[in-house]
Amino acid sequence: MIRLAAAFAFFVALGSIALAFEPNEVLEDPTLEARARAITQELRCLVCQNESIDASNAPLAKDLRQLVRARLLAGDTDQEAIDYVVARYGTYVLLRPPISPLTYLLWFGPLVVLAIGGAIAWREIVRARGSGAAGGTPRAPESGLTQEEELRLVERRQANREAESTAPHERGAASP
Amino acid sequence: MIAELGHFALLLAGALAAAGSLLGLIGAGRGHAGMMAATGRAAYAQFACVAVAFAALTHAYVTSDFSLANVVANSHSAKPLLYKITGVWGNHEGSMLLWVLVLSFFGILIARFGGNLAPRFQARVLAVQALIGALFFAFIIFTSNPFLRVIDPPLDGEDLNPLLQDPGLAFHPPLLYLGYVGLSVTFAFAVAALIEGRVDAVWGRWVRPWTLVSWIALTMGIALGSWWAYYELGWGGWWFWDPVENASLMPWLAATALLHSAIVVERRETLKSWTVLLALVAFSLSLLGTFLVRSGVLTSVHAFANDPARGVFILAILCATIGGSLVLFAWRAPVLKGSNPFQMVSRESALLINNVLLTTGAATVFLGTLYPLAIDLLTGEKISVGPPFFERVFVPVMALLLVVVPFGPRLYWKRAEWERAVRDLWPAALIAILVALSVAAFVSRAPVLALLGVALGAWAIAGAAADLAARIELRTADWRRVMARARILPRSAWGGALAHGGLGVLVLGAVTMSVWQIEDAATLKPGETTEIAGFAVTLREVAPVQGPNYSAVRATIEASREGTVVATLHPERRTYPVTGMATTEAAIWTSGIGDLYAVIGEPNEEGGYIVRVFDNPLAPFLWAGALIMALGGLLSLSDRRFRIAVPGLRRAAPPAAAPAE
Numbered sequence: 011m012i013r014l015a016a017a018f019a020f021f022v023a024l025g026s027i028a029l030a031f032e033p034n035e036v037l038e039d040p041t042l043e044a045r046a047r048a049i050t051q052e053l054r055c056l057v058c059q060n061e062s063i064d065a066s067n068a069p070l071a072k073d074l075r076q077l078v079r080a081r082l083l084a085g086d087t088d089q090e091a092i093d094y095v096v097a098r099y100g101t102y103v104l105l106r107p108p109i110s111p112l113t114y115l116l117w118f119g120p121l122v123v124l125a126i127g128g129a130i131a132w133r134e135i136v137r138a139r140g141s142g143a144a145g146g147t148p149r150a151p152e153s154g155l156t157q158e159e160e161l162r163l164v165e166r167r168q169a170n171r172e173a174e175s176t177a178p179h180e181r182g183a184a185s186p
Numbered sequence: 187m188i189a190e191l192g193h194f195a196l197l198l199a200g201a202l203a204a205a206g207s208l209l210g211l212i213g214a215g216r217g218h219a220g221m222m223a224a225t226g227r228a229a230y231a232q233f234a235c236v237a238v239a240f241a242a243l244t245h246a247y248v249t250s251d252f253s254l255a256n257v258v259a260n261s262h263s264a265k266p267l268l269y270k271i272t273g274v275w276g277n278h279e280g281s282m283l284l285w286v287l288v289l290s291f292f293g294i295l296i297a298r299f300g301g302n303l304a305p306r307f308q309a310r311v312l313a314v315q316a317l318i319g320a321l322f323f324a325f326i327i328f329t330s331n332p333f334l335r336v337i338d339p340p341l342d343g344e345d346l347n348p349l350l351q352d353p354g355l356a357f358h359p360p361l362l363y364l365g366y367v368g369l370s371v372t373f374a375f376a377v378a379a380l381i382e383g384r385v386d387a388v389w390g391r392w393v394r395p396w397t398l399v400s401w402i403a404l405t406m407g408i409a410l411g412s413w414w415a416y417y418e419l420g421w422g423g424w425w426f427w428d429p430v431e432n433a434s435l436m437p438w439l440a441a442t443a444l445l446h447s448a449i450v451v452e453r454r455e456t457l458k459s460w461t462v463l464l465a466l467v468a469f470s471l472s473l474l475g476t477f478l479v480r481s482g483v484l485t486s487v488h489a490f491a492n493d494p495a496r497g498v499f500i501l502a503i504l505c506a507t508i509g510g511s512l513v514l515f516a517w518r519a520p521v522l523k524g525s526n527p528f529q530m531v532s533r534e535s536a537l538l539i540n541n542v543l544l545t546t547g548a549a550t551v552f553l554g555t556l557y558p559l560a561i562d563l564l565t566g567e568k569i570s571v572g573p574p575f576f577e578r579v580f581v582p583v584m585a586l587l588l589v590v591v592p593f594g595p596r597l598y599w600k601r602a603e604w605e606r607a608v609r610d611l612w613p614a615a616l617i618a619i620l621v622a623l624s625v626a627a628f629v630s631r632a633p634v635l636a637l638l639g640v641a642l643g644a645w646a647i648a649g650a651a652a653d654l655a656a657r658i659e660l661r662t663a664d665w666r667r668v669m670a671r672a673r674i675l676p677r678s679a680w681g682g683a684l685a686h687g688g689l690g691v692l693v694l695g696a697v698t699m700s701v702w703q704i705e706d707a708a709t710l711k712p713g714e715t716t717e718i719a720g721f722a723v724t725l726r727e728v729a730p731v732q733g734p735n736y737s738a739v740r741a742t743i744e745a746s747r748e749g750t751v752v753a754t755l756h757p758e759r760r761t762y763p764v765t766g767m768a769t770t771e772a773a774i775w776t777s778g779i780g781d782l783y784a785v786i787g788e789p790n791e792e793g794g795y796i797v798r799v800f801d802n803p804l805a806p807f808l809w810a811g812a813l814i815m816a817l818g819g820l821l822s823l824s825d826r827r828f829r830i831a832v833p834g835l836r837r838a839a840p841p842a843a844a845p846a847e
Contacts, residue, residue, distance in 0.1 A: 120579050124583070135538065
């Protein structure tokens with residue numbers, strides 16, 4: 011957080027406090043303005059640290075905001091307006107990087123983790139069930155006891171075990 | 187002189203840490219009782235020394251001793267006393283000293299309350315703690331020494347970054363570090379267990395309270411940081427997916443997973459090696475968080491390469507700790523075999539799903555945060571990974587998690603019945619659907635995904651209530667029995683339900699803020715009124731104000747609805763002359779279910795000011811949710827199960843808290 015603060019402090023000091031979009035930038039047509047804001051939230055301010063041009067008060071961000079709005083007024087679709095900016099500033103401006111061989115790991119990595127984790131969990135569950143069917147019930151009896159009662163049983167057993175494991179140590183501590 | 191005393195104490199603490207780690211490891215290996223006992227005493231001595239060093243640095247800050255380079259760079263004589271004190275950890279060197287202070291504090295907690303651990307195990311845990319400490323002491327002494335003098339002391343200091351001169355951020359680092367460093371205890375437990383090759387229910391019971399302490403501190407620390415960003419940065423948002431925020435979110439996700447899997451170890455002696463791995467990963471992510479924030483690698487990979495001393499040192503610590511522990515795990519984990527059977531529908535399965543999803547969430551944040559760095563290093567290409575990525579990948583994973591949250595507590599261990607869980611939970615599902623439908627009916631702009639989010643938040647809250655209701659048999663028993671059951675219900679059950687409910691509250695706040703926040707801006711001259719976010723907003727006046735170490739412009743803004751003034755807001759714009767920095771102080775009026783949030787901008791040529799107003803529905807739910815989660819954690823921590831495990835506390839407890847068994 012401190013770093014964040016330091017980073018922010020730099021930009022706060024850089025420009026005016028007037029943050030983000032300014033009133034005179036706003037388009038008359040509310041639907042067009044809504045589209046413009048959605049687009050500018052997806053584009054990175056190039057001179058800032060991890061800020062969209064919608065949130066930034068840097069002069070370059072302001073220029074880009076006006077550029078996007080100008081493109082929309084000229085009749086561009088959302089994608090055309092984004093492409094227009096990307097053509098000039100590169101894919102670095104996209105806060106949501108496009109799916110390409112470079113970003114396969116980024117986009118599909120979480121899915122892979124989920125799949126692997128799911129597979130391991132599934133194996134664990136199937137195995138645990140298998141051993142349950144074969145090995146019967148080595149621990150607390152299932153029948154007749156409610157969950158709470160069973161838990162209390164486990165708890166008492168553990169308390170006993172802890173008492174056992176405590177005893178020799180306390181003896182040891184008594185003699186320095 | 188006092189600074190030298192602190193400096194000496196710091197060196198001594200480092201030596202004690204090194205000695206403690208050797209004494210503990212060798213003593214436990216040979217079964218030498220004297221050496222093992224000395225490990226505990228070394229932990230006490232180490233804490234005493236760090237405390238002296240920390241007090242010496244604090245003294246230097248409070249008395250504005252500008253012969254210390256660290257004080258010159260981060261303090262000023264005109265700074266209010268509170269920020270002189272908090273300035274101690276508002277910089278790199280001081281925050282590292284705080285880090286080892288917290289680490290040493292946990293060390294004496296283990297020495298004090300670890301009395302009923304096996305002595306050998308306790309010595310090993312303390313030794314691992316001391317080893318981590320020794321690495322960090324070396325880091326501080328060789329690369330980040332706060333006690334270095336300047337030859338030619340200046341008349342005054344360069345002041346603390348004004349953004350840090352704020353109560354929210356003053357206490358954010360200590361809480362966050364309490365969480366980060368608390369995970370070192372579970373790490374030490376895991377390493378000691380790997381060395382001994384034994385993980386059982388007692389281990390699980392011991393790990394749980396430590397994880398819980400870290401989790402509570404992390405939850406509060408992150409919430410405080412987020413709250414600070416909300417009111418101080420003036421952007422109207424509360425989470426920006428900034429790498430620094432992500433750095434604290436990753437350990438939180440891992441700690442949350444650990445918290446849940448440790449229950450399985452404690453109750454069922456199952457998932458043992460997985461839980462040990464999770465304990466290693468959680469602390470590794472804490473170290474990574476420290477590394478990311480402290481090395482400068484986030485600003486630019488190249489800045490890191492230009493001034494590599496600190497970064498390389500932290501990287502070495504990271505490799506030694508993470509690499510070493512993972513190698514140990516790979517070597518010893520097969521010893522931790524053995525689990526108890528459970529059926530497919532059981533609490534074990536539910537907690538497994540919880541762990542898979544939380545791990546996926548942590549992996550997502552990890553990838554999104556480090557991917558641009560890795561790509562830059564490996565290919566030289568520059569890409570950006572920002573909020574739109576996390577919203578598309580992380581949020582769905584958490585949504586899946588929210589679906590299963592209420593089921594977990596309603597499934598029994600080993601073998602549960604679906605029908606029973608459904609019978610307990612259908613009213614909660616009904617409530618969630620009704621809440622979403624009524625939002626759809628009464629709110630004009632309601633996308634399907636937002637309604638889904640609202641339903642999930644309500645589902646978590648209602649599900650937690652249904653869990654409690656089922657436990658006290660609210661729907662079936664008469665009131666006398668209900669009361670009796672509520673009395674004997676363990677506090678950990680109340681705590682768990684509270685934490686799950688708090689999560690739901692937080693989700694409601696997050697969804698509402700992201701979908702229904704209204705932001706508007708207008709240029710106003712004093713006396714002018716405009717319509718912003720459904721309010722008639724009048725800029726009454728703008729007046730200069732003088733603070734202790736800043737000058738400010740303070741606006742008086744009235745927001746009224748249908749002719750009556752709802753709120754008078756005083757946003758400020760402060761300038762700190764020493765650093766030449768400016769900060770915004772957003773003015774927030776809260777109704778409890780929403781915030782009206784105003785920021786004032788700079789004047790333009792015609793004397794008009796940009797007034798930015800946000801209508802933030804349910805924003806207080808974010809902080810309330812986090813607070814409820816932390817309270818749930820505290821309640822769970824006070825459960826008598828853990829008091830049994832801690833003999834010192836049991837003795838301290840009044841006899842009225844006699845066991846109900």
